[in-house]
Amino acid sequence: MKILLTGCSGQVGWELARALLPLGEVIAVNRSQADLSDPDGLRRTVQKLNPDVIVNPAAYTAVDKAESERDLAFLINAEAPRVLAEEAAKNASLLIHYSTDYVFDGTKHAPYTEDDAVHPVNVYGQSKLAGEQAIQATGADHLILRTSWVYAARGQNFLKTILRLAAEREELNIVADQIGSPTWARLIAETTAHVLRQSLLERQQGGFSSGIYNLTSAGETSWHGFAQAIVEIARQQGTQPLKNRIINPIPTTDYPVPAKRPLNSRLSTNRLEQRFGLKMPTWDNALRLCMADMV
Numbered sequence: 334m335k336i337l338l339t340g341c342s343g344q345v346g347w348e349l350a351r352a353l354l355p356l357g358e359v360i361a362v363n364r365s366q367a368d369l370s371d372p373d374g375l376r377r378t379v380q381k382l383n384p385d386v387i388v389n390p391a392a393y394t395a396v397d398k399a400e401s402e403r404d405l406a407f408l409i410n411a412e413a414p415r416v417l418a419e420e421a422a423k424n425a426s427l428l429i430h431y432s433t434d435y436v437f438d439g440t441k442h443a444p445y446t447e448d449d450a451v452h453p454v455n456v457y458g459q460s461k462l463a464g465e466q467a468i469q470a471t472g473a474d475h476l477i478l479r480t481s482w483v484y485a486a487r488g489q490n491f492l493k494t495i496l497r498l499a500a501e502r503e504e505l506n507i508v509a510d511q512i513g514s515p516t517w518a519r520l521i522a523e524t525t526a527h528v529l530r531q532s533l534l535e536r537q538q539g540g541f542s543s544g545i546y547n548l549t550s551a552g553e554t555s556w557h558g559f560a561q562a563i564v565e566i567a568r569q570q571g572t573q574p575l576k577n578r579i580i581n582p583i584p585t586t587d588y589p590v591p592a593k594r595p596l597n598s599r600l601s602t603n604r605l606e607q608r609f610g611l612k613m614p615t616w617d618n619a620l621r622l623c624m625a626d627m628v
């Protein structure tokens with residue numbers, strides 16, 4: 334079993350490079366070995382490696398910068414997944430790809446299901462949606478895993494930013510009217526390993542079906558609630574000096590950024606849990622485990 338893994342330096346890619354190890358020969362490539370902004374080169378790389386499975390966490394993830402780099406965002410998030418899926422279709426291999434809650438506009442007053450109407454409100458979301466649609470159009474066996482609010486002990490993310498700011502500042506202002514479920518990159522990777530193993534069995538036995546699945550932690554909070562939990566856990570751990578005393582809740586309108594964000598990022602994971610026999614842990618439970626790994 335040869336598994337091609339892209340973006341192995343990213344939050345999810347780093348964890349996948351470990352979580353997928355028991356499933357086969359993992360060929361983990363970074364940007365210099367497989368550049369997703371070079372579709373022809375990417376195609377040649379896939380053809381040369383001839384994998385049984387392609388797992389693609391690599392993406393253009395700079396949500397605000399995407400507003401001014403639309404072409405590059407679409408090249409990496411839509412054209413590259415199309416190439417991966419075309420090659421998967423040719424070789425009868427399986428593609429696992431990641432997408433985002435940002436395919437929705439956030440106006441729903443409940444968690445989004447996979448069947449809800451999409452309507453991205455920023456370029457990043459549009460490019461990720463185009464990637465989903467490009468994969469679906471190829472007819473390749475695929476799973477698209479939509480996740481949200483990803484953090485990890487490594488990389489650039491909200492957890493790392495809050496830990497840094499809490500060490501520097503007494504008072505923080507954090508957006509409180511966007512809600513979602515913070516999701517640990519390791520949880521995404523380990524869930525992917527379960528999903529992949531079952532999918533491979535299903536393909537052997539003839540019962541596999543492609544589709545989109547939401548993959549996040551259970552429960553919900555706001556960025557403000559997430560920040561409070563991070564500082565609270567860090568305080569209990571007592572391993573780093575914390576200046577922070579107050580975390581003020583602010584509305585999105587008080588924190589202007591180039592890309593519009595959905596107010597509701599919650600995704601229902603019922604479909605994933607039912608098909609793959611899983612029960613997603615709550616976001617705060619996973620956060621504790623992640624932060625325990627950082628001390």
Ligand SMILES: NC(=O)c1ccc[n+]([C@@H]2O[C@H](COP(=O)([O-])OP(=O)(O)OC[C@H]3O[C@@H](n4cnc5c(N)ncnc54)[C@H](OP(=O)(O)O)[C@@H]3O)[C@@H](O)[C@H]2O)c1
Binds near residue numbers: 363364461481
């Ligand atoms: N982060 C989130 O909050 C979030 C939320 C919802 C969905 N997602 C989705 O989840 C998946 C994993 O995200 P993540 O948080 O792990 O992202 P990440 O930490 O930003 O990592 C992105 C990875 O993509 C690679 N990459 C970027 N441009 C590339 C290119 N031209 N060629 C090859 N590789 C390239 C990066 O390589 P370099 O290290 O060289 O830059 C990095 O390894 C993505 O599909 C993302 O859209 C993320």
